[in-house]
Amino acid sequence: MTNDNFEPVIIGFTCNWCSYRAADMAGTARMKYAPNIRLIRLMCSGRLDPTFIFKALAGGADGILISGCHPGDCHYIEQNYKALRRFQLTKRVLIQMGMEPERLKLFWASAAEGAFLTSEINKFVKVIRELGPLNWNENNFRVQIPIHSIEEEVLA
């Protein structure tokens, strides 16, 4: 598989109160980002069921983006911490299944951070483009034993 004409499809889960509004703000300010991302609005990043991630990856997505309110700023008090835990857990499982950890990304973005959201999306699309397509649908795909430990997440 060549990566030259590879256009990744990325599913992004955003929070109604912050990151979805950051996307609105990026739009209003006509900031430009790569068109590979499709956003899904949830009321809170805490709504993110790991099943959604597996469903998206199984359905052909090459990367998953999760974005919620900054720690301490959650509209629902602290549910973004639950998203953080699920993110770490899901990432561990996905690594065990043989996926590159870079395909799952979480960052916090407030409603005022349209520019930040834009640059993070662009960075992420670049990373996924370099990784190439997720080969889950290929026949020779097998669950692998993890060979590296999970990196500590640096959280903004």
Added chain:
Amino acid sequence: MTEKIGVYICHCGTNIAGVVDVQDVSRWVGKELASEGVVIARDYKFMCSSLGQELIQKDIQELGLTRVVVGACSPHLHESTFRNACKEVGLNPYLCELVSLREQDSWVHSDKNAATDKAKAIISGGVSRVIYHEELEPLKVPINPNTLVVGGGIAGIQAALEIADAGYHVYLVEREPSIGGHMAQFDKTFPTLDCSACILTPKMVQVGNHPNITLLTWSEVVNVEGYVGSFDVTVNKKARFIKTDTCTGCGICWEKCPKKVVDEVFEVGMANRKAIYTPFPQAVPKYPVIDAENCTYFINGKCKACEKFCPTGAIDFNQKDEEVIIKVGNIIIATGYDLFDAKRIPQYGCGRYDNVYTSLEFERLSNAAGPTGGNIILKDGKTIPKSVGIVHCVGSRDQNYNEYCSSICCMQSLKFAHLVHERTGAEVYNFYIDIRTPGKGYEEFYNRLLEERTNFVRGKVAEISSFARIPEEEGKLIIQVEDTLISKQRRIPVDMVILSSGLQSRSDAKEVAKMFGISCSAENWYIERHPKLDPIATMTEGIYIAGCAQGPKDIPASVAQGAAAAARVMGKIQQKEISLEPIRATINEEQCSGCRICNDICPFNAILYHEDKMTSEINPALCQGCGTCVAACPAGAISGTGFSNEQVLSQIEGLLLLKSLENEYSYSGD
């Protein structure tokens, strides 16, 4: 497929159609998504116009649509428009889904092919999702007609008076012993030079006497529970040590009190007060407070001078802090600002040189009720300054401190210049980056200052020091500045410097925001619902903001915003009940295993556990609809209306439809 779905693609003039090939999208949707149940796909110039809405309504009636997908702007803008259009012709409004083609596609992408393909994908996601939408009815909750106003500055006072005059009850909570806020400290107000106290104190008295206002000064909100229509607010009434029902405010107590304390709040350290005090003579309410930290009796158990001399026996040393719970339907937050601490810029000498004043210190100095009786004199208490330098933008428009413009400092500095000139005849120098006077009568005031021969030097002051290089500079404060209009470094010796400090958010703004469940900008100003169309409401229903808590602004703007917030609250009260979004979680009792995982995960304690049935139940009035419990339930027994698993999973499938059709697009990257 039993659903009949109508898809409508908006051109939004050229906002969407300029980048996305809308005809191609609508053709593709009509053909490819027919298997999903799409029976009609149209594109139209402005879907939100009445003609556009009629288009949808006509199709609902004639084609019997059961679901509607509109590809237009962000749901935060027009979701309610299209939902209402559906409702008008009898389709449940929650069966309509808005896809953000503008904010998330045409406005953020420039490659037309890629944007068109993305439009197809996200419309397809919307179509797949809408199939699983359910008919929902908004939750109706009654509105408690009482209102809480937090902060007794001019914005809070205005809001409280407007609501109280309309006949509704207001609780006004103020942290300090008296209402009045920063405006009570000022001498004159720009540009008309009205005396600040003369226009403020009548309003304060009105608040104090109003039958519909419960004034809670020397009090702080410590907890907020509930939701729009019925908030339970806990207010801590700090011990005043005064029986307010017997105190007459005669003032004998603070005359007799032997303990002098530097007044760091109202007089900004420029004068003393007593340990029992009211911040200023016109304080509302008139009752003093005892500052227990400095009171001799509280320190060593002796004195009680105030108690001895009080003619009505109103002193009570045994009072304790008291927590009261107030039930209100709406809340207005008008907590104001803090002054930028000019000591953070050491080269300006604030706190090191006696005759470097901050703007608030100068307000007290020039105030007839201030420490010098309004005489503008140097720290030695007698010398009238012959030259005064006023530094603009202290801590504002500066990448090292605050990047924003504090908006009031130019006018404030011009006012200072005028007062100095008028009262002392001194030579006045204004050091500015730009002069910003955008307000009614403001530019005229600037012109007046120019005519008064005030010196204006364009340049950011580098340093203020007392190190003289030439005999003329001896004993003076020397302002080192680059005059950018003549491209020269200048050293200007003056007797007095006024630092026009900027405004910044309250030091505890973040904690307060958290308590009320509203959000802050990066600089900790409270975020409004919409920067242009709704600068009064917040994202949290029932909570409004007014005055400088939202961002730096002058008195007229604060008053206008206070009144606007009041009008919004009165509108809500008039409705008597409010419809809440029915986005709530519900537990299917049959599937619930009673594991109680959801009980602990809910931040609003909305989930009850029934010991007898061994199942959990969600209280819809307390549930805020975050959906965390839905994701956490191991039995899949919890469903989140509006964001159910079926809806999201189906949307994911729809978004990836193009990919599975191997319809790879040809975006070539940036």
